[in-house]
Amino acid sequence: MTAKRSPPTFRKVAPRARWPLIEVLLPVVAVVAALLLGALIIAFAGLNPLRAYAALARGAFGSVGSFSETLVRFCPLALCALGVLVAFRAGFFSIGADGQFYLGALAATFVALKVPALPSIVLVPLCMAGAMAAGTLWALVAGLLKVRLGVNEVVSTIMLNAIASLLIDFLVRGPLRAPGTDLQYTAVIPKFAWLPRILPHTRLHAGVFLPLIAALLVYIFLWRMSAGFDSRVTGANSVAARHAGINVGGSVLGAVAISGALAGLAGAVEIQAVFHRLQAGIGSDYGYTAIPIALVGKTLPGATLLAALIFAALGVGSAMMQIKASVPSPLVVLLQGLIILFVVGSDMFVPKLRKWRQTLPPETTSGNLPPMDPSIAE
């Protein structure tokens, strides 16, 4: 038959799907649009929007100090979001980063407090390893419940988050409470366990490189490694995965474990670089904010880092709007909501910006994420 003899019809190097610059900039445009609408609301509240936004911008980027703060917050947000990304790619709709973050923070503190004095070079990674293990275990609870018993992960992770935070409450009030205080925190962890600061007079710490490394590793895992490929196939089409001989349950669990490890690592970084002890309120909802970050980042590692940076800047900057421009905190929250809506809404311009069929963007899960795939359960 002729088919076998038909010549190859493509160019030497197959063109890869690309994100044109305009699409990368789209979220930024959306943020600006949301801020414009926000300006109207701020003016309606009888405040000066220019002053408010000046405070926001200066708070996030105004000086070396404030940009360091943005980076300090970027760190846990990005790590959690990368974790969420991996889980979503495997079709596991985890809301559980919050609980895994807490467990990671707990484990890092525990290791730092209980392990005999060791040099930094050993203790710092040891704490992180402990945190990653704890995050992994907590994530695997939901993973196993899903794979073995078919328990929906949305419900189980929400429940596990509540349980984790109550567990931490119990520990910092009781067994782990700092001796001689009646406050809800543990003792300060030894200096050997601290992540070093890298810029004088700021809180910028060595952990800021972790998200970059993690993003690279996540990319390598998902797109360069066999196991990651299996996870992605499972997330995109679990029936096909099964037919291709992929161990579907194992692939999901693998991705879930990685996602838990990353959230746990985020918890360790907060402890070892920022708080230096476990206390109530360290999470600041990072685990929940990570979900829109990963989705706005199209579940692509690079874009997720960018989204995390935007969210971090907004978070840090908006704290300044309250104190510097008297913008009440409800307005700050409202503004954050507007920004998320505008960013996600701007997605609809993507097809208009490119000829839709001819060049589909690299496969993303943003439009058709299967949130509840019961077929993953064995």
Add this chain to the structure above:
Amino acid sequence: MLNSFALAPSIGFLAATVRLSTPLLLAASGELVTERAGVLNLSIEGMMLNGALFGFLGAYFSGSLFVGWLAGMLAGALLALLFSFFAITLRSHQVIVALGINLLALGETSFLYRKIFGLATLTPQIKPALPHPIPTLSHIPLLGPVLFDQTILTYAAFLFPPLVWIFLYKTPAGRSLRAVGENAVAADSVGVDVQCIRYLATIFGGLLAGLAGAYLSTVALNLFLENMTGGAGWIAVTIVIFGNWSPLGIALAALTFGGAEALQLRLQSSGIGVPREFIVMFPYLLTLVALSGFVKRSKSPAQLCIPFIRSFQ
């Protein structure tokens, strides 16, 4: 320990279970309809909060609870409309839209409340709603005070699951709605207006979420407090999943969760030798265990969270 279980089946416990389930069931009934149309609305929390504020404002300024409930429902529906615009018309990712709406609602309700009442120490209050005992039924021993000596919204909440069941399975509109949630392209191919049904289903969910919020501010309490829903909307969403997307299922799930909460509060005050944090965990643990126990097929609507595009099959 024994002591505390002995008091579990008491009237007070059962009545508390019913009361605690009421807002959950109202919101979950609405969310069930929304999800059966293929729309995953995770912004129930925000819609409840909006309903709580406007329910309170309506009742406060008009002096009538009914006006308040109406206002609460409209406020929930309004947010649902916004959600629909993004999630259905623009086809943005439903989960992100919902998270955005939740933040928006949290900010907006607090902002408006402060704008209207300032940062006063004395929270404005309305006349609380009173129970409407049903004449003869409320005198039945045990059952009477538990089931028939409640407020109107509680009766309504427990009427919704059967009504939703009738709607879904016995009416043309319900059939179309289920079809849209299971296979939107097929529904579209026989002339069912997929987008319109999804809009309506989401708005219905918003109406009930708003009513659930208004229940909190006008019936359970008689005032509005910032962020007063405190996560109830999320519980409502999990109840729909826990109830396996069936009307009977969500009624049972809501009662289970409400019952666990009621029991938790009783276990605490009777002091058993378990750290408090673990008692407070009880409802969450119970939900996990119950879910793992019912190893049954998930009946998630096939196209939940998948936007509809006609030309792209």
Add this chain to the structure above:
Amino acid sequence: GSASNAWPLPAPSAKSFKVALILGGRVNEPGYYNAGYQALLSLKQKYNAEIAYEENLQPADAEQVLRALAEDGFRYVIVMGGGTYDDFIRDVAADYPAMRFIIISGGFTQLPSIVSIRTGHPGVPFLAGVLMAEMSKTKKIGLIGGRASPPAVADHVAVIAGAKFACPQIQILDTYTENYDDPSIGKEAALAQIDEGADLIFANANTTSFGVFQAARERAILAIGAATDQNGIAPDTILTSAAYGMDNAVEYLIDLDRSARGWQNKVYTTELTMVDLAPFHSLDSRVPIRVRQKLAEVRQQLIAGKITIPASYDQLHMHAPIHK
């Protein structure tokens, strides 16, 4: 009685100043946080001070906010965070020695510019306990707290100790909702206690307390508030409140700093002579003379140091279950 204004005030300097409040909740969150906000407002009124506040402050943001305040020339920062900001305060205070920190219910004083204060006195909740035991007809009383943090626990323990002091066979129902912002759970917690026979409930759970007051009102029993005089919320239900007298305490510390004497390196505590249960307002007639006398008597004993108030459940020997 009423919150005393008999603080020994030193003569302050006349210049105005800037003062900020940072808090982990909202300024209009009834109870603890609102008490701080009221204190801030009274500073503005009394000293014509320039004020600012940062509500819902996440601990991770504290350092940057504090530095911004310092750059803007804020002289005083009132801190209400249950210890969550302590480490950041220490770091910032080291860099800005001119800034003064007043940590409410903290235990932290390492630098001369930082002072901690225990607002309120355990004697007040103790007296509340005495009052509850005396007024209860069922001899069963309830307590509802928010999160079981140590300061909150200390208040509960003091109430229980007071009640047992007045009536050793009193039965205690003790609940924490583990949140501060869910009034519907607060209401159900109260109803659960009322169903079990409690006829007086002490509530110290910020927003959650509102549900408790509502339940008490529906079932026509009395309740006791906390932090500020909460009677206005439900004048026919809230008999009194275990107020902290936060405004007086803060003013006292500011005056002290502005006077020649300055702060000492210690945790300031409030003397019981300066705080008391809030007035009974319209419910005044409900409290019999006998009870008032008993309260006055116990108060004197407390002032005289004849009674020690336990600070934890362990000290109260309370960890064993209480059976009916």
Add this chain to the structure above:
Amino acid sequence: MLGENGAGKSTLMNMLYGLLTPDEGQLFWKDQPVSIRSPRRAISMGIGMVHQHFMHVPQLTVLENIVLGQESGLFGDLPSAERRLFQIASDFCQPIDPRALVGSLSVGEQQRVEIYKALYRHAELLILDEATAMLTPREAEQLFEICRTLVARGKSVIFITHKLDEVISLSNRVTVLRHGRNVSTFRTDGTSPNELARLMVGREIPTKITKSIRRPGPAVLEITNLDVSGHRTNIIQHLSLSVHAGEIVGIAGVDGNGQTELVEAICGLRRITRGAILFNGEDIANFRPAAILKKGLACLPADRHSAAVVESFSLEQNALLGFSHTPPFAAHGFIDSAAVLNFAQEIIAQYGVKADSPATSMRNLSGGHQQRFVFGRTLRHDPRLLIAVQPTRGLDIVSSDFVRRELVELRDAGKGVLLVSMDLDEVLVLSDRVEVIHRGQIIGSANEHSSREEIGLMMAGVRPGAPPRLEL
């Protein structure tokens, strides 16, 4: 209507049915220019369509599917709808259970539901897009009956198919599409399959498949006394079957008689309760799918959209499916992208897959070309036994011819092939031996001398009186 895969038949029909809007041109309905903007409009005009990929809601009952979008009033009127459905069904003498869930029906029954759905809406023009692709001969015959009855009543039918004899036996006129153009429209009488094929493809194509003499080797697959349980009863009961090297064994049977389950059991996708599955003498029953694949037993699943490809992935990524742990595509846990890209390009070139580049999304390929791709990928496993389920379903003659020749080539190279197909012609043309499956049991065998009628009877469940187990 005829045309190769991707010629534009479905696209054109979707325009008639209001699912797509034309960029240019004019549609006429009963001599009036019309614009059809939605299916609702098409339905109201009297156009009904049975889609290539069924458009029903599996979770709804037959009746609910049929009345969907047609009811009025608060509660509708299901009883009278049921009466009308009964009327329609008895008109065609082909009843259907109105209360059954559509998802539980056989493909033929599902198809019937689709047709009744159109008729229920008073369709005057019925479009059938590849309606026979998944039907058994009997079911197809029943469908033709329905079409003839309709035409006799003055209705019109557009019938799209890849089977040329169907065109000749059924249609009055034929339109041939090629690359989105109308090549020609003419009366059917007097044409021959060869001429149709030439018009479609633009050149002559050989139609006869020639097989070399059969030289069966040792048994590759031996199944003995297999039981597979379903949710109610055993789906497969005491089934025994063997495939030898250099042999194509066809499994004929009406859809839903356990074919899927049998294949899944062999491939390790479904647990068996009893029996043995020997592959090259080794019992592989209940092995993991990956292990079975590794031993050289590969499968072309029927439902390629959902089981063989990931539509949102690129061709390149799809090439890796099934090889993600196999050298040279992967080593030490890492993927060798260059090797994968090479492989994808190789498949595209060797199997004539119509695609711009390996970076194209699989979704952009037509079904026929998806199948070519999957075929090429599967052969890379160098299987000693290939299970092909419905390998030419929905493929045009060029593609199906291609796939069939590939299967024969495999057999001639000494591999075993187990061919599961509802298309009896295909089974008869390709197989060296035919086993007929009915209710999870092999109820008889046939060979190329058996008549269609004999096999048809067995497929209907009639055991052959004295089964002549002839072998060539």
